[in-house]
Amino acid sequence: xxxxxxxxxxxxxxxxxxxxxxxxxxxxxxxxxxxxxxxxxxxxxxxxxxxxxxxxxxxxxxxxxxxxxxxxxxxxxxxxxxxxxxxxxxxxx
Numbered sequence: 001x002x003x004x005x006x007x008x009x010x011x012x013x014x015x016x017x018x019x020x021x022x023x024x025x026x027x028x029x030x031x032x033x034x035x036x037x038x039x040x041x042x043x044x045x046x047x048x049x050x051x052x053x054x055x056x057x058x059x060x061x062x063x064x065x066x067x068x069x070x071x072x073x074x075x076x077x078x079x080x081x082x083x084x085x086x087x088x089x090x091x092x093x
Contacts, residue, residue, distance in 0.1 A: 008059070009050045014052040057087065 025041045061084075068080040 011052050011055050011059070014055070016049055016050070018045050018048045021048070053091075 015051065021041060022045055025038060025045065025092065028038050065080050068076045071077070
């Protein structure tokens, strides 16, 4: 029987994996390892963090954002839209 992993658990696992990889990269740099090897590991962390960010955004849109849009609280709706727009600006930098 396969156990389903919750989204929050998946993102936490991914963040811990990124943390572990980052520690490995730091150690590689301190050891004077080959630059390309370090950059490959760095790109792996960047990819993992980007994927995790997408997962977090999807979860937010399907929970908090959706709940705010379904409510009659116009101020909360505007606030949520503003947050998403701000995230969009940060992502495109």
